[in-house]
Amino acid sequence: MNNQPGLVNISLSKTIESVLNTAIRLDEQQGQAFVALEDKVIQITLAPVQTPLYFMFTHYMVSVQNHLTGEADAVIESNLLDFMTLPMTRQLPHTLVSGEPEIANQFITALCGLDIDWEEHLSHYTGDLLAFKIGHGLRQFIQGKQASKQSLGETLKEYLQFELNTLPTQSQVNRFKAQVTETQAEVDRLAERIKAL
Amino acid sequence: MSQNKSTIDFGFAEVPLEEKVKKVKGVFDSVAGNYDIMNDVMSLGVHRIWKRHTIELSGIRPGHVVLDLAGGTGDLTKAFAKRVGKTGRVVLADINESMVRVGRDRLINEGIAGNVEYTIVNAEALAFPDNTFDVCTIAFGLRNVTNKDKAIEELYRVLKPGGQLMILEFSKVTQPLFAKFYDFYSFNILPKMGKLIANDEASYQYLAESIRMHPDQETLKQMMYDAGFDKAEYLNMSEGIVALHRGWKY
Numbered sequence: 419m420n421n422q423p424g425l426v427n428i429s430l431s432k433t434i435e436s437v438l439n440t441a442i443r444l445d446e447q448q449g450q451a452f453v454a455l456e457d458k459v460i461q462i463t464l465a466p467v468q469t470p471l472y473f474m475f476t477h478y479m480v481s482v483q484n485h486l487t488g489e490a491d492a493v494i495e496s497n498l499l500d501f502m503t504l505p506m507t508r509q510l511p512h513t514l515v516s517g518e519p520e521i522a523n524q525f526i527t528a529l530c531g532l533d534i535d536w537e538e539h540l541s542h543y544t545g546d547l548l549a550f551k552i553g554h555g556l557r558q559f560i561q562g563k564q565a566s567k568q569s570l571g572e573t574l575k576e577y578l579q580f581e582l583n584t585l586p587t588q589s590q591v592n593r594f595k596a597q598v599t600e601t602q603a604e605v606d607r608l609a610e611r612i613k614a615l
Numbered sequence: 616m617s618q619n620k621s622t623i624d625f626g627f628a629e630v631p632l633e634e635k636v637k638k639v640k641g642v643f644d645s646v647a648g649n650y651d652i653m654n655d656v657m658s659l660g661v662h663r664i665w666k667r668h669t670i671e672l673s674g675i676r677p678g679h680v681v682l683d684l685a686g687g688t689g690d691l692t693k694a695f696a697k698r699v700g701k702t703g704r705v706v707l708a709d710i711n712e713s714m715v716r717v718g719r720d721r722l723i724n725e726g727i728a729g730n731v732e733y734t735i736v737n738a739e740a741l742a743f744p745d746n747t748f749d750v751c752t753i754a755f756g757l758r759n760v761t762n763k764d765k766a767i768e769e770l771y772r773v774l775k776p777g778g779q780l781m782i783l784e785f786s787k788v789t790q791p792l793f794a795k796f797y798d799f800y801s802f803n804i805l806p807k808m809g810k811l812i813a814n815d816e817a818s819y820q821y822l823a824e825s826i827r828m829h830p831d832q833e834t835l836k837q838m839m840y841d842a843g844f845d846k847a848e849y850l851n852m853s854e855g856i857v858a859l860h861r862g863w864k865y
């Protein structure tokens with residue numbers, strides 16, 4: 419089935435979503451620059467990744483996903499490397515394919531205003547995951563940096579814990595452990611009582 | 616799975632029809648408090664990926680009206696509420712008050728309010744007008760519904776033309792070897808974990824059994840066509856441990 423977003427795509431959309439929301443929360447302006455985009459959808463393709471991402475702005479901040487029913491309010495084409503160097507260049511070369519130019523501009527301006535080290539967040543995607551999709555060019559470009567930055571273990575841990583939020587938190591694990599210990603103690607007590615019979 | 620006999624499966628035990636509703640309620644009453652943690656531990660967190668998949672594929676957008684049926688503690692409701700914005704609306708509907716209460720408190724704590732409604736309903740008789748929702752979801756809920764055909768018909772009725780139903784549910788594991796392991800896990804490990812975490816072995820035994828009694832991928836797809844859906848398809852996740860069925864009303 420072609421319309422199934424793979425794990426890679428889900429993981430990319432989810433990462434961009436979390437990173438953006440964190441940045442907006444930390445932003446001095448609290449994301450004021452995005453307010454004009456409320457209830458709007460922006461479609462952006464970041465070549466060489468072919469599947470578009472949809473950015474949706476609501477009063478709960480940003481959501482990013484791979485599918486959309488209906489049309490976006492603005493459709494933009496750009497590329498991933500430009501996106502990742504955004505914090506340095508403070509501009510995102512792009513083409514407006516269709517939709518409202520004003521919305522597209524507001525989106526790009528707001529995005530450029532945020533202090534996000536996209537490269538840090540996305541390099542292991544491009545390295546580890548996207549590479550399957552987008553071939554060798556970008557992979558080699560990123561690999562040099564990535565090898566020095568992160569061991570596979572770290573990447574995996576981050577991938578599981580932060581990006582997909584899949585693991586129970588430490589406190590949940592502790593509670594679980596405590597419950598196991600408690601049960602163990604009960605079993606022991608029971609055993610004692612049986613012995614005493 | 617015949618819906619006409621006077622008894623119906625409750626897990627593997629056959630019980631009179633009206634009793635199943637009560638028993639299912641009992642199960643969720645007893646797990647409500649620990650439900651979220653249990654979900655994480657049991658699926659090793661994978662249920663979040665299944666749910667994220669579902670949200671991505673819904674194509675949801677600001678302004679949409681969504682029904683999260685059997686919404687329980689509100690995982691999907693939360694994600695949808697963030698996406699439909701002020702102009703949209705999400706209805707979390709569930710038969711069990713305890714689950715809805717846990718869900719509502721949790722969502723309000725996380726700042727999700729204003730575009731979410733909570734309501735107690737039985738999936739077999741939805742208290743909504745025809746053609747109300749853009750997206751309807753029922754995640755890990757259909758398994759517990761006594762008359763599934765009726766519930767799917769109701770979901771079809773309340774969908775707007777062009778709307779999409781998404782049924783996320785445990786299904787039939789496709790890979791034989793993995794199926795063996797999964798059976799062992801479900802019947803030996805899972806109830807024990809239920810006992811440890813929630814001190815509730817029986818409920819998780821029910822869970823394992825009810826999964827096996829649920830219609831498989833093809834059967835459920837046919838049930839969707841029978842209920843009136845104009846297009847239906849499914850997607851296996853994690854080797855078919857879970858399947859996402861999607862149906863469209865045109």
Ligand SMILES: C[S@@+](CC[C@H](N)C(=O)[O-])C[C@H]1O[C@@H](n2cnc3c(N)ncnc32)[C@H](O)[C@@H]1O
Pocket residue numbers: 639643684685686687688689690708709710711714736737738739753754755756759760761
């Ligand atoms: C396993 S929970 C799933 C909750 C949530 N959708 C999730 O994915 O985390 C199943 C839910 O189905 C609800 N339920 C069971 N039978 C139902 C019925 N006939 N109508 C509506 N909800 C029902 C239960 O109360 C419970 O909250």
